[in-house]
Amino acid sequence: AQSVSQHNHHVILSEAASLELGCNYSYGGTVNLFWYVQYPGQHLQLLLKYFSGDPLVKGIKGFEAEFIKSKFSFNLRKPSVQWSDTAEYFCAVLGEKLTFGTGTRLTIIP
Amino acid sequence: NAGVTQTPKFQVLKTGQSMTLQCAQDMNHEYMSWYRQDPGMGLRLIHYSVGAGITDQGEVPNGYNVSRSTTEDFPLRLLSAAPSQTSVYFCASSLQAPYPDTQYFGPGTRLTVL
Numbered sequence: 001a002q003s004v005s006q007h008n009h010h011v012i013l014s015e016a017a018s019l020e021l022g023c024n025y026s027y028g029g030t031v032n033l034f035w036y037v038q039y040p041g042q043h044l045q046l047l048l049k050y051f052s053g054d055p056l057v058k059g060i061k062g063f064e065a066e067f068i069k070s071k072f073s074f075n076l077r078k079p080s081v082q083w084s085d086t087a088e089y090f091c092a093v094l095g096e097k098l099t100f101g102t103g104t105r106l107t108i109i110p
Numbered sequence: 111n112a113g114v115t116q117t118p119k120f121q122v123l124k125t126g127q128s129m130t131l132q133c134a135q136d137m138n139h140e141y142m143s144w145y146r147q148d149p150g151m152g153l154r155l156i157h158y159s160v161g162a163g164i165t166d167q168g169e170v171p172n173g174y175n176v177s178r179s180t181t182e183d184f185p186l187r188l189l190s191a192a193p194s195q196t197s198v199y200f201c202a203s204s205l206q207a208p209y210p211d212t213q214y215f216g217p218g219t220r221l222t223v224l
Contacts, residue, residue, distance in 0.1 A: 006152075009150070032211075034212070034213075036213075036215075042217075043200065043215040043216060043217045043218055044153075044200065044202075044213070044215040045215065046212050046213070049212060090152060090153065092213075097155075098155070098213070100145075100152045100153040100154075101152055102150060102151055102152035103152050
């Protein structure tokens with residue numbers, strides 16, 4: 001069965017620190033991959049997506065993610081976080097169906 | 111474009127009551143879906159539709175009904191509310207069907223069942 005794992009439930013960082021949020025999936029076929037962000041009190045919005053081509057994908061607000069097929073991973077990265085990045089981040093995988101991970105809450109300390 | 115709109119934003123129900131959560135989109139999207147968001151469980155798909163007149167069950171469909179009479183609207187009905195249905199409900203739409211592309215989410219409805 002298709003599944004998505006986000007191992008970090010809550011991450012706390014200081015401003016300017018580097019960020020990496022893990023996302024691993026299980027599915028044997030071709031996948032499309034997404035990262036969504038939910039800022040406090042707001043609805044989910046797309047950060048970035050991977051469909052094909054260059055496995056390093058750049059999104060909005062300086063975020064990027066790398067698809068490593070051999071590791072079934074699509075980790076989200078940002079070299080220097082800001083207080084405004086405080087939010088919940090969801091990884092999603094489209095294989096046979098669209099499945100969301102359980103989310104990672106990111107808290108940035110000024 | 112208003113995007114995806116949901117009403118109401120907040121609702122409190124008593125156990126056993128029924129109600130309809132409204133969802134509309136003005137982007138001519140074929141694919142629409144309903145999710146519930148619960149702490150520690152992420153988003154779980156309740157029902158989805160790949161076009162007017164076509165609906166199907168998602169991961170957690172029990173206790174909910176949907177219909178899709180028009181491309182724009184996709185209401186979610188709670189038949190007999192239970193405390194386990196206390197959650198935040200998000201409607202989403204996507205241009206493509208049957209395989210959803212980027213999802214556009216509505217602002218959510220926070221439902222409390224007493």
